[in-house]
Amino acid sequence: MTDAAYELAQVNISRLKAPLDSPQLKDFVDALDPVNASADAAEGFVWRLQSESGNATDVPFFGDDWLIVNLTVWRDADALTAFMYQGRHREMLARRREWxxxxxxxxxxxWWVPAGHRPTVAEAESRLLHLRTHGPTPYAFTLRTSFPAGASVAVVGEVPEGLGCSV
Known part of the structure; x- marks a missing residue:
């Protein structure tokens, strides 16, 4: 059972093989709104980063125009994985190497956040860099190596010493 005082934040990034307006990415772009709508309606979904476009494909991440970001908050890992591996999202996962x-x-x-907290891109960059440098810890972890709700070792927004938000 999940501690209701915490929610699960997740970030994932992808490097595009072609511009978003290219024929190669047409199926991906066409699926964005339906997949986002299914996420919004999914059991345990809390929030997702979006710009005025309704998605986050134009939100800068690590200062790299070819990276796109997906930043969401879920009730818990069970809700996140249930969404990831079913329906339209599963279909998109199966085709990710095309795009x-x-x-x-x-x-x-x-990473765990206090209920109601909405993580920033800078926070997500910090967590991802931390995982890359230190492997899974309560500060930044994976589905395979996770930690219980509330196990975060740092205050939300705090960057561990020595870690910035650049690559």
Missing amino acids: FERLAEAVTTL
């Missing part, structure tokens, strides 16, 4: 480059470093991380 995105394979990156060697970690591209997804999770």
Whole structure:
């Protein structure tokens, strides 16, 4: 059972193989609104980062125009994984290599936030860099190596010493 005082933040990034307006990415772009709508309606979904476009494909991440970001908050890991591996999102996952480059470093991380907190891009960058540098810890972890709600070792927004938000 999840501690209702906390929610699960997740960020994942992808490097585009082509511009968003290219024929190669047409199916991906066409699926964004339906997939986002299914996320918004999913059991346990809390929040997602979006710009005026209704998605976050134009939100800068690590200062790289070819990276797109997905930053969401969920009730818990069960709600997140239930959404990830069913329906339209599952179909998109199956086709991700058509649209995105394979990156060697970690591209997804999770962390607990106090209920009601909405993480910033800078916070997500910090958590992802922390995971890349230190591996899974209560500050930044993965679905495979997770930590219980409330286990975060840092105050929300606090960046561990020595870690900035650049790559």
